[in-house]
Amino acid sequence: MSGHISPKSTYYAIFGALMVLTAVTVTVAFINLGALNFPVALGIAIVKATLVILFFMHVKYSSRLTKLICGTAFFFLMVLFGLTLSDYLSRGWFTAPGGTAGAGTQVTIGPPAPTEGEPAEPAEEPARAPEP
Amino acid sequence: MPDGVAAHADPPASATGFGGAGHHPALQHHFQTLDQQHEAATLGMWIFLVTEVMFFGGLLMAYLLYRVWYPEAWSEGSLELDIIQGGVNTVVLIASSLTMALAVRAAQTGLQKATVRWLLVTMALGLTFLVIKFFEYKHKYDLNHIPGPDFEFEGPHAAQVQIFLSLYFGLTGLHALHMVVGFSLLAVMCWMAHRRRFSPEWYTPVELSGLYWHFVDIVWIFLFPLLYLVDRARQAG
Numbered sequence: 094m095s096g097h098i099s100p101k102s103t104y105y106a107i108f109g110a111l112m113v114l115t116a117v118t119v120t121v122a123f124i125n126l127g128a129l130n131f132p133v134a135l136g137i138a139i140v141k142a143t144l145v146i147l148f149f150m151h152v153k154y155s156s157r158l159t160k161l162i163c164g165t166a167f168f169f170l171m172v173l174f175g176l177t178l179s180d181y182l183s184r185g186w187f188t189a190p191g192g193t194a195g196a197g198t199q200v201t202i203g204p205p206a207p208t209e210g211e212p213a214e215p216a217e218e219p220a221r222a223p224e225p
Numbered sequence: 226m227p228d229g230v231a232a233h234a235d236p237p238a239s240a241t242g243f244g245g246a247g248h249h250p251a252l253q254h255h256f257q258t259l260d261q262q263h264e265a266a267t268l269g270m271w272i273f274l275v276t277e278v279m280f281f282g283g284l285l286m287a288y289l290l291y292r293v294w295y296p297e298a299w300s301e302g303s304l305e306l307d308i309i310q311g312g313v314n315t316v317v318l319i320a321s322s323l324t325m326a327l328a329v330r331a332a333q334t335g336l337q338k339a340t341v342r343w344l345l346v347t348m349a350l351g352l353t354f355l356v357i358k359f360f361e362y363k364h365k366y367d368l369n370h371i372p373g374p375d376f377e378f379e380g381p382h383a384a385q386v387q388i389f390l391s392l393y394f395g396l397t398g399l400h401a402l403h404m405v406v407g408f409s410l411l412a413v414m415c416w417m418a419h420r421r422r423f424s425p426e427w428y429t430p431v432e433l434s435g436l437y438w439h440f441v442d443i444v445w446i447f448l449f450p451l452l453y454l455v456d457r458a459r460q461a462g
Binding site: 096098099101104105107108111112115118119122123124125126130131134135137138141142145146148149150151155156158159162163165166167169170173174177178181182 | 263264267268271272274275278279282283285286289290293308312315316319320322323325326327330333334432435436439440442443446447449450451454455456457458459460
């Protein structure tokens with residue numbers, strides 16, 4: 094069969110690179126970069142995953158169709174994250190005409206206010222106009 | 226194919242040198258060559274792995290959103306996790322990916338004994354991972370950190386930390402389940418390799434099991450920083 098056979102040295106080199114990147118990501122995690130800690134950790138993880146996919150999983154030597162399918166996973170993951178976050182994170186940005194900032198489904202950042210609305214809720218039910 | 230049955234046996238017979246036997250015993254009748262069969266199998270495995278990515282993707286999405294909502298609780302929860310055990314498990318799992326790649330290589334080059342040996346090493350490393358994971362869970366159990374009615378947590382955001390720990394157990398639990406499935410797959414591969422079922426012409430099952438094992442490794446490559454690492458800087462100050 095004509096499958097690509099990588100030399101052992103490639104595998105050892107990739108393993109070494111993955112170990113180095115693991116050490117780097119652990120070290121960087123203890124340095125306070127503020128908002129950058131999260132993207133840096135994620136970036137290193139993406140590099141590590143790419144190394145595994147290209148060399149351990151032989152995608153570098155696979156057909157273009159396999160490469161395409163592999164890219165599909167990443168694409169749909171971005172659609173999932175992108176569309177969901179663009180909804181949740183943009184809630185409360187705009188107020189519709191005639192509305193208030195408190196209307197709609199604005200998200201509260203932080204723990205929700207404890208049990209403020211709860212006692213009021215049962216009283217609300219009978220206040221509604223009865224159906225004709 | 227113009228005349229189905231007659232032409233079917235021709236290409237493999239000449240290409241792989243199986244002479245009068247017609248074709249390789251592993252060649253299924255709806256494929257023309259072993260290469261084509263291997264290509265189709267690999268593609269199918271990749272499509273399955275895409276669905277697996279989306280499967281974990283949903284949980285990661287929940288992690289991401291709650292992280293935006295409850296950053297303090299996420300930090301409190303994350304600092305509860307044992308970075309030493311998580312780190313050791315990362316090294317163990319990446320090492321198991323290396324031995325898995327070497328097992329596939331041994332199968333590709335026809336080294337049956339080496340295939341069995343590397344598969345056994347991979348399984349041993351996988352088991353090591355699960356044992357360490359067990360002790361991590363045990364520790365959480367002893368502290369009543371398992372989400373549910375008995376959940377206890379000292380801190381200002383206990384209710385939100387419970388969400389973090391739910392996702393922690395959901396993500397690592399599903400990952401551990403995949404490890405168990407992978408371990409079982411490798412056990413079968415080990416047995417098949419021991420029975421000399423593989424050859425440089427046909428090693429597809431080893432290759433596909435390898436893809437699965439590497440995928441599980443990649444999931445952990447993301448879980449480790451997301452769950453254990455990202456909030457360490459707050460602890461360091």
